Amino acid sequence: MALSRVLLFYKFTPIADPVAMKLWQWDLCERLKLRGRILISEHGINATVGGTIDACKAYVKRMKQYPGFADIEWKISQGLGTDAEGYASDFPRLSVKVRKEIVAFGAPEELEVDENGIVGGGKRVKPADVEQVIADNPDLVFFDGRNAIEAEVGRFDGAVVPPTMTTHDFISILESGEYDDLKDKPILAYCTGGIRCEVLTALMKKRGFDKVMQLDGGIVRYGEMFGNTGRWKGSLTVFDNREVMEFDGGDVDVIGTCHGCGTPTGKLHNCDEPSCRMRLVTCDNCAQKPVYCETHKEAVAR
Numbered sequence: 001m002a003l004s005r006v007l008l009f010y011k012f013t014p015i016a017d018p019v020a021m022k023l024w025q026w027d028l029c030e031r032l033k034l035r036g037r038i039l040i041s042e043h044g045i046n047a048t049v050g051g052t053i054d055a056c057k058a059y060v061k062r063m064k065q066y067p068g069f070a071d072i073e074w075k076i077s078q079g080l081g082t083d084a085e086g087y088a089s090d091f092p093r094l095s096v097k098v099r100k101e102i103v104a105f106g107a108p109e110e111l112e113v114d115e116n117g118i119v120g121g122g123k124r125v126k127p128a129d130v131e132q133v134i135a136d137n138p139d140l141v142f143f144d145g146r147n148a149i150e151a152e153v154g155r156f157d158g159a160v161v162p163p164t165m166t167t168h169d170f171i172s173i174l175e176s177g178e179y180d181d182l183k184d185k186p187i188l189a190y191c192t193g194g195i196r197c198e199v200l201t202a203l204m205k206k207r208g209f210d211k212v213m214q215l216d217g218g219i220v221r222y223g224e225m226f227g228n229t230g231r232w233k234g235s236l237t238v239f240d241n242r243e244v245m246e247f248d249g250g251d252v253d254v255i256g257t258c259h260g261c262g263t264p265t266g267k268l269h270n271c272d273e274p275s276c277r278m279r280l281v282t283c284d285n286c287a288q289k290p291v292y293c294e295t296h297k298e299a300v301a302r
Contacts, residue, residue: 122201
């Protein structure tokens with residue numbers, strides 16, 4: 001099986017014709033035999049695609065020729081390999097869609113984007129500067145900007161993890177008053193690659209969280225720099241067939257607990273009911289059997 005690479009990237013920049021952008025992306029990926037998921041809106045692009053090393057290099061080169069995408073920060077990881085036809089085994093197919101948002105918070109009308117990105121987001125903190133920010137702000141709070149299930153297998157030590165099923169839940173949770181005690185505290189929001197926190201910090205600032213910052217490049221960039229020797233604990237959830245990934249350097253802290261047997265694990269598995277999108281912390285042994293969330297477990301039992 002040939003080596004493959006997975007490209008994770010996003011860019012907030014005005015796109016005048018999202019439909020035309022969709023057609024271009026589809027044609028480009030088809031010609032290069034790239035598969036994955038690409039979302040496009042008038043606010044920008046959000047994508048994870050994979051394929052052969054040469055195909056990924058060609059894709060990056062072509063993207064850099066588009067003015068709005070010239071300075072994309074690419075996050076590149078090794079994939080599972082490619083099949084006999086050269087398609088990435090990390091993804092079942094290619095999906096390119098136009099949406100109102102490239103991150104579904106349910107607030108497209110609140111988002112303002114210009115040539116420099118999102119207007120009014122939290123201050124960026126580079127991974128190398130995290131310890132200094134903590135030293136300057138001893139009461140700093142790490143705030144998880146992902147879905148709660150992702151934090152079950154990996155999170156920053158001591159982080160606040162809102163009880164979210166999807167990103168749509170954040171606005172109602174922030175407006176519920178549950179986290180009003182954090183409005184006067186310095187907050188460092190984080191997510192996988194940085195995109196969710198670009199939007200989340202802007203939404204938080206509009207709701208009175210004045211000292212909110214964002215981890216530049218997300219957990220991916222932090223893990224590339226510190227591996228398992230920093231404040232990150234556990235495995236990182238990803239959105240391809242790998243389900244999770246782990247960083248090099250130091251021992252990995254296994255913080256997840258299998259939903260089926262209670263065994264420590266850092267892995268996730270989708271509910272086997274085709275209509276369900278819930279992910280469950282699942283060890284290798286339990287993953288050999290049908291995996292169902294509580295709702296569908298009861299339905300199967302009946």
